[in-house]
Amino acid sequence: MPVALDDRDRALLAGSSGDGTAFAMRLVMRAAEVLGAQRLIDISGAHVDSCLYHGQASLDFVARLAAGGARVSVPTTLNVGAVDLLHPELWRGDPAAAARGRELMEAYRALGCRPTYTCAPYQLAGSRPKLGEQVAWGESNAIAFCNSVLGARTERYGDFLDIACAIVGRVPDAGLHTTDARRATLILRLAPDIPAALRDADVLFPVLGIVLGRRAGSSVAAIDGLPPGQSEDRLKALCAAAASSGSVAMVHVAGSTPEAATLHAALQGGDAPVETITLAELRAARDELTSALGDELAAVSLGTPHASLAQLERIAALLDGRRVAVECLVSTGRDVLAIARERGIETQLREAGIELLVDTCSYIAPILRNRSGPVMTDSGKWAYYAPGNIGAQVVFGSTADCVASAVAGRVVRDDSPWGDA
Amino acid sequence: MIGRALVLREPLSLWGGMDAASGRIIDAHHPQRSVSLTGRVVVMRSGRGSSSSASVLAEAVRAGTAPAAFVLAEPDLILEIGSAVADELYGVRVPVVVRSPEELARIVDGEELALD
Numbered sequence: 001m002p003v004a005l006d007d008r009d010r011a012l013l014a015g016s017s018g019d020g021t022a023f024a025m026r027l028v029m030r031a032a033e034v035l036g037a038q039r040l041i042d043i044s045g046a047h048v049d050s051c052l053y054h055g056q057a058s059l060d061f062v063a064r065l066a067a068g069g070a071r072v073s074v075p076t077t078l079n080v081g082a083v084d085l086l087h088p089e090l091w092r093g094d095p096a097a098a099a100r101g102r103e104l105m106e107a108y109r110a111l112g113c114r115p116t117y118t119c120a121p122y123q124l125a126g127s128r129p130k131l132g133e134q135v136a137w138g139e140s141n142a143i144a145f146c147n148s149v150l151g152a153r154t155e156r157y158g159d160f161l162d163i164a165c166a167i168v169g170r171v172p173d174a175g176l177h178t179t180d181a182r183r184a185t186l187i188l189r190l191a192p193d194i195p196a197a198l199r200d201a202d203v204l205f206p207v208l209g210i211v212l213g214r215r216a217g218s219s220v221a222a223i224d225g226l227p228p229g230q231s232e233d234r235l236k237a238l239c240a241a242a243a244s245s246g247s248v249a250m251v252h253v254a255g256s257t258p259e260a261a262t263l264h265a266a267l268q269g270g271d272a273p274v275e276t277i278t279l280a281e282l283r284a285a286r287d288e289l290t291s292a293l294g295d296e297l298a299a300v301s302l303g304t305p306h307a308s309l310a311q312l313e314r315i316a317a318l319l320d321g322r323r324v325a326v327e328c329l330v331s332t333g334r335d336v337l338a339i340a341r342e343r344g345i346e347t348q349l350r351e352a353g354i355e356l357l358v359d360t361c362s363y364i365a366p367i368l369r370n371r372s373g374p375v376m377t378d379s380g381k382w383a384y385y386a387p388g389n390i391g392a393q394v395v396f397g398s399t400a401d402c403v404a405s406a407v408a409g410r411v412v413r414d415d416s417p418w419g420d421a
Numbered sequence: 422m423i424g425r426a427l428v429l430r431e432p433l434s435l436w437g438g439m440d441a442a443s444g445r446i447i448d449a450h451h452p453q454r455s456v457s458l459t460g461r462v463v464v465m466r467s468g469r470g471s472s473s474s475a476s477v478l479a480e481a482v483r484a485g486t487a488p489a490a491f492v493l494a495e496p497d498l499i500l501e502i503g504s505a506v507a508d509e510l511y512g513v514r515v516p517v518v519v520r521s522p523e524e525l526a527r528i529v530d531g532e533e534l535a536l537d
Contacts, residue, residue, distance in 0.1 A: 034501045055480030158472035158499035385437045387449035
């Protein structure tokens with residue numbers, strides 16, 4: 001069935017607002033066809049991932065939009081780019097590549113986007129859409145967080161389509177924008193052999209996310225068996241890892257996420273097959289995140305997705321006045337860093353020898369000085385992508401392990417929550 | 422169009438998974454790491470992972486390293502949009518074809534495929 005357009009949609013497609021907007025409208029229409037949507041609906045905001053440089057094609061695309069006079073029509077935040085515009089000295093690669101990355105980031109700002117340059121827009125005041133609100137978000141961790149934790153509604157808007165939706169202010173009425181598609185179709189139940197301490201440990205969440213991504217693929221699962229009221233930072237780690245190992249765009253965590261006050265609510269009154277996640281599977285997934293052997297340590301990378309204020313405070317508390325003995329990088333958003341500066345947290349971290357990175361991430365850009373030796377992280381997503389992207393050997397551990405290791409200058413891991421210490 | 426099938430044993434995210442400069446698989450977790458996708462009809466159950474894969478596909482088209490087509494068991498919006506943008510910018514189409522899981526399973530690696 002063809003997509004039913006209203007008069008304004010037809011006018012945009014015909015070029016009433018310029019060639020750039022018409023191009024954007026063609027992409028939104030293509031998306032509507034692929035998704036089988038019967039109409040387009042309005043959105044209240046967008047988060048755009050297209051500002052990360054992936055080659056000349058990235059610049060060619062935004063140049064076409066700009067030449068055609070396109071501007072965003074809804075409040076729009078920007079995802080990370082290739083360079084830290086506030087700390088350009090941290091770039092340790094080809095200066096020409098940095099210049100292209102910067103050019104792209106600025107080109108998106110020129111289309112009217114807010115220069116947030118963060119993969120965690122949900123940590124920004126003023127860009128947390130409410131339960132049920134329709135938006136168009138890019139960046140896989142942000143998409144999963146938006147749907148799962150905020151209960152706002154977005155499909156997976158990949159590069160190009162995210163900005164196209166922001167320009168026309170419309171999205172296909174399909175997929176996770178609709179209530180039906182948000183129903184859990186799989187229940188993942190934590191097995192009785194998983195210790196209570198692990199069920200309530202930060203380190204579980206990135207690992208559980210990796211398992212979730214593999215088990216759920218692109219479907220909406222409900223996780224059952226975690227203590228209720230899990231924090232946003234834990235759910236963030238879960239979502240980011242699940243969107244790395246799988247195409248998870250939404251997950252219900254019974255008792256913690258807004259559309260899953262109960263398992264029954266996540267199922268919207270229906271039923272779904274139950275699969276069990278065992279301790280052995282979690283341990284195996286944890287072990288697979290580590291590619292380096294021994295206790296040698298070259299660097300530590302924290303803050304993927306971008307650290308929240310609470311996470312920066314926790315790192316400072318874990319350091320407790322001690323200095324790091326190896327390179328230690330913490331990524332966060334520029335707006336979060338500004339608050340951390342006001343509260344004196346930035347100073348505490350810098351005095352401990354930590355480098356703070358904004359606007360980008362250490363696994364997509366040549367930032368780390370020591371990429372030839374093992375790099376330790378508390379992020380399932382970082383552990384998953386860094387070997388391919390920057391050739392890093394990885395050691396995975398909890399945030400506390402990472403800080404202890406950074407201070408000791410060698411890998412220190414407390415595996416007691418896993419019951420195999 | 423006709424192309425030689427490359428049957429992927431696991432879904433691949435082009436972002437973090439394909440190097441657009443060389444056309445090869447770089448995902449360290451992928452069983453077919455270092456295999457070239459260039460000019461092949463890439464057969465996989467579904468796309469996977471990052472929403473940046475559309476950019477990698479468009480860049481691969483620009484660089485001349487892109488697959489000839491994709492055959493999937495379910496529609497993939499990210500690959501479709503990458504393909505649509507490459508078509509608008511560079512006039513090259515990378516068809517994204519959906520086949521039933523049964524048909525997909527019958528495709529043999531290296532087989533010449535005719536796609537409409």
